[in-house]
Amino acid sequence: MTLKNVITVGIILPLFAFSCGKTPQKTAPVESYQKVSPDFNSDSAYAYVDKQVSFGPRVPNTPEHVACGDYLVSSLKRFGAEVYEQKMTVTTYNGIKLNARNIIGSYGTDKKSRILLFAHWDTRPYSDQDPDPANHHKPLLGANDGASGVGVLLEVARVLQAQSPNIGVDIIFFDAEDYGPPAFDKSEPAGDWWCLGTQYWAKNPHVPNYKAKYGILLDMVGAPNAIFAKELTSKAFANDVVEKVWSTASRLNYSNYFVGRDGSGVTDDHTYVNQLRKIPSIDIIHFDADTNHNFGSYWHTQKDDMSSISKETLKAVGQTVLEVIYKEK
Secondary structure, rough: OOOOOOEEOOOOOOOOOOOOOOEEEEEEOOEEHHHHHHHEEEEEEHHHHHHHOOOOOOOOOOHHHHHHHHHHHHHHHOOOOOOEEEEEEEEOOOOOOEEEEEEEEEEOOOOOEEEEEEEEOOOOOOOOOOOOHHHHHOOOOOOOHHHHHHHHHHHHHHHHHHOOOEEEEEEEOOOOOOOOOOOOOOOOOOOOOOOOHHHHHHHHOOOOOOOOOOOEEEOOOOOOOOOOEOOOOHHHHHHHHHHHHHHHHHHHOOOOOEEEEOOOOOOOOHHHHHOOOOOOOOEEEEEOOOOOOOOOOOOOOOOOHHHHHHHHHHHHHHHHHHHHHHOOO
């Protein structure tokens, strides 16, 4: 059964307007928007975030990383996806060899028209933005920076199993995104040291010559009262997709999250999907103008725990993404 909800946009005006001695005049009917996507369950998404955090920091080459990866694989299989595990060895800025894996779940594999959804599932080995220098070499839990996007996409996967959209959907959890040089290391060698799993996949996709209409990256999408401004790299490569997503959020009454102004440009997983795989992709990412790095105060600190996760924010992002998917023909 298809669930459809009607959302009224704007303030409901009275049917008749009265003024001094004049005949009541009919006002224009209020425009309403009919949601076509199934409901996004924010309680479920929150539980998926919490489950990831319960493993501890998910830094490559650790038992916690292996255990969480196994959980993600089993979850996608449980939600009916065709699952691919792309295992690789990547080299960090300081020469460490990481045993990494990208985890891919595909729906509607027979459909040529496809959308790519992605997030990173690893966590940073450094809390290099923590106000306490004693924490700089500690790994972080990454509730928002990593787990929030994955949690939303796990709930999307569960919905896709229950009700197939018109197009094919590929969900990728990229690994080794967050092992870039720390702020305290001033000897950074030249090279692209972030998003290592994404760079690998973009050059070696799980399906030969993989193509998608467009891609949507979810990064730090769980903070209370989060602001998602229009990220500049997204606008440069896929402005039409930015407008599609932001206008959909507006119709769903989520403009308080998806604000109609530009943010900054960031190097993120979508950068390499755009540049190397040539799939027009955007980044839904928390923007905070009150910090010197434009991310939340929790970013790359020991405070990136479940206190940085809001069910309301997960709902706004997840429902918007679902609506975009189910409106595609």
